[in-house]
Amino acid sequence: MVAELDPIFKRLEAKKAELADRPMRKLFAEDAGRFDRFSVRLDDMLLDFSKNRLDKDAFATLIELAKAAGVAERRDAMFSGAIINSTEKRAVLHTALRNRANTPVIVDGKDVMPDVNEVLGRIRDFAEGIRSGKIASSTGAKFTDVVNIGIGGSDLGPAMATIALSPYWGNGPRLHYVSNVDGAHIADTLAGLDPKTTLFVVASKTFTTSETMTNAGTAREWIKQHLGEAAVGAHFCAVSTALDKVAAFGMDVKRAFGFWDWVGGRYSVWSAIGLPVAIAVGFDNFVAFLSGAHEVDNHFRTAPLEKNIPVILGLLGVWYRNVWGFSTHAVLPYDQRLSRFAAYLQQLDMESNGKGVRTDGTPVPRASGPIVWGEPGTNGQHAFYQLIHQGTDIIPADFLAAAVPHEQVGDHHAKLLSNVLAQTEALMLGKTVEEAAAELKKAGKSDADVAALAPHKAFPGNRPTNTILYRTLDPKTLGRLIAIYEHKVFVQGTIWGVNSYDQWGVELGKELANRLLPVLKGEAEPAASQDASTKGLVAAIKALQKD
Numbered sequence: 001m002v003a004e005l006d007p008i009f010k011r012l013e014a015k016k017a018e019l020a021d022r023p024m025r026k027l028f029a030e031d032a033g034r035f036d037r038f039s040v041r042l043d044d045m046l047l048d049f050s051k052n053r054l055d056k057d058a059f060a061t062l063i064e065l066a067k068a069a070g071v072a073e074r075r076d077a078m079f080s081g082a083i084i085n086s087t088e089k090r091a092v093l094h095t096a097l098r099n100r101a102n103t104p105v106i107v108d109g110k111d112v113m114p115d116v117n118e119v120l121g122r123i124r125d126f127a128e129g130i131r132s133g134k135i136a137s138s139t140g141a142k143f144t145d146v147v148n149i150g151i152g153g154s155d156l157g158p159a160m161a162t163i164a165l166s167p168y169w170g171n172g173p174r175l176h177y178v179s180n181v182d183g184a185h186i187a188d189t190l191a192g193l194d195p196k197t198t199l200f201v202v203a204s205k206t207f208t209t210s211e212t213m214t215n216a217g218t219a220r221e222w223i224k225q226h227l228g229e230a231a232v233g234a235h236f237c238a239v240s241t242a243l244d245k246v247a248a249f250g251m252d253v254k255r256a257f258g259f260w261d262w263v264g265g266r267y268s269v270w271s272a273i274g275l276p277v278a279i280a281v282g283f284d285n286f287v288a289f290l291s292g293a294h295e296v297d298n299h300f301r302t303a304p305l306e307k308n309i310p311v312i313l314g315l316l317g318v319w320y321r322n323v324w325g326f327s328t329h330a331v332l333p334y335d336q337r338l339s340r341f342a343a344y345l346q347q348l349d350m351e352s353n354g355k356g357v358r359t360d361g362t363p364v365p366r367a368s369g370p371i372v373w374g375e376p377g378t379n380g381q382h383a384f385y386q387l388i389h390q391g392t393d394i395i396p397a398d399f400l401a402a403a404v405p406h407e408q409v410g411d412h413h414a415k416l417l418s419n420v421l422a423q424t425e426a427l428m429l430g431k432t433v434e435e436a437a438a439e440l441k442k443a444g445k446s447d448a449d450v451a452a453l454a455p456h457k458a459f460p461g462n463r464p465t466n467t468i469l470y471r472t473l474d475p476k477t478l479g480r481l482i483a484i485y486e487h488k489v490f491v492q493g494t495i496w497g498v499n500s501y502d503q504w505g506v507e508l509g510k511e512l513a514n515r516l517l518p519v520l521k522g523e524a525e526p527a528a529s530q531d532a533s534t535k536g537l538v539a540a541i542k543a544l545q546k547d
């Protein structure tokens with residue numbers, strides 16, 4: 001497959017050379033239909049990718065790349081339940097969790113939809129029971145606070161979605177998320193809570209993750225201390241694929257919500273891992289969230305590649321990463337409620353495609369997953385945009401914005417939107433030294449000042465951006481946005497030939513932490529073979545702890 005892609009990458013290199021003296025400014029001037037050519041709609045969502053270093057030919061060549069890499073075939077394999085997670089020998093079927101059409105999805109000869117629907121029914125009953133007070137605390141009181149204890153995929157998705165959907169909280173309980181094994185996280189969270197009205201959701205796909213088990217133990221102790229051992233059951237529920245381990249932890253399996261090994265952790269917000277979201281916004285809104293993702297699944301499966309939003313975003317990412325050599329990708333929502341979206345995408349993208357070997361174990365022949373980062377606008381404008389506009393690195397960026405805000409507060413939204421449009425315009429257009437000089441002259445600056453300042457006030461421009469515009473950040477839209485990025489990651493993983501669904505890279509650190517734990521607890525000495533730096537740091541910690 002890689003050899004087959006080489007000639008296409010060579011042609012893309014040639015296209016890049018051709019585009020060197022055709023900046024976007026020029027491309028826009030040349031082609032009045034550029035916006036229509038390079039934008040796609042999906043209901044009330046719009047992707048404008050016209051502000052990219054792209055012409056018709058380059059785009060067509062990228063589409064050829066997707067075809068040659070077998071994106072469509074592998075996509076169909078994923079949806080049909082093929083074992084595409086080869087190192088773990090698993091199907092990849094988070095799409096079944098949001099399969100609102102309820103068509104059969106077969107894994108190992110069995111339709112998984114009845115199980116999916118059964119758990120969804122239990123999520124509905126539990127979430128609505130908590131919201132109404134029908135499922136009450138050990139004291140009979142209505143739960144006012146729900147603490148989700150989980151990390152990685154068992155935290156980032158629900159935490160991000162809960163914030164994103166705050167207009168839908170209504171009279172539901174407050175949601176809190178504890179992930180870090182740093183005791184400060186749970187201590188600060190519990191400090192503001194009343195044990196009598198607090199419910200814990202222990203969320204872990206494997207139910208072995210050290211951080212989560214440690215935090216769950218501390219939470220259990222907190223309930224026991226305040227309300228007694230008998231109260232524990234009423235204040236806990238669990239989400240996991242390992243229901244045997246839930247029972248072994250001493251939790252009531254009747255209050256456990258299962259999911260399956262064909263759901264990757266970072267793809268699990270659609271499963272029972274989304275329970276806290278359902279509690280936060282109510283079950284109907286959770287279903288709307290699933291529906292939005294399902295709509296994107298249908299789009300991804302059926303839209304021609306050149307009109308396919310995840311395919312386009314994936315190809316543009318490959319274009320910049322592999323042909324132009326840009327190593328990072330920024331996600332900049334002009335939507336405060338998406339404040340955790342970039343953090344969520346970091347796991348989705350970097351844990352999926354941060355791989356150095358292909359599925360056959362051979363090295364990836366070109367750069368794979370980019371560094372993904374971002375913060376909401378306009379805050380970023382007053383922090384790191386300087387580098388995006390004038391720095392020596394080029395940072396392709398996605399700008400996200402809602403046309404209609406949830407709340408009309410004065411002219412805030414017009415100001416927000418004017419900023420998002422201005423930023424992508426500025427990044428595309430830039431400002432030449434001559435233009436900067438003319439402005440300075442007009443402002444009455446001396447010739448010497450004009451000459452000195454113009455280079456500082458010039459903007460190179462030609463900096464690529466996508467704009468994803470939607471009507472309002474509602475549950476359906478959030479579901480769509482996440483699914484778009486999931487499938488973008490899929491497209492890129494397919495082109496790079498990596499397994500986007502395993503994460504062996506997180507294991508070594510876990511192993512070494514387990515080995516060091518007895519040393520830091522004072523139960524053992526560092527191994528003689530331990531490296532000098534680690535030994536030195538252990539000694540320094542011990543010395544500080546003695547003082």
Ligand SMILES: O=P(O)(O)OC[C@H]1O[C@H](O)[C@H](O)[C@@H](O)[C@@H]1O
Nearest residue numbers: 152153154204205206209265506
């Ligand atoms: O849900 P859990 O089994 O507790 O896993 C939580 C997280 O930890 C692991 O180390 C993986 O890197 C993540 O993909 C996963 O989401």
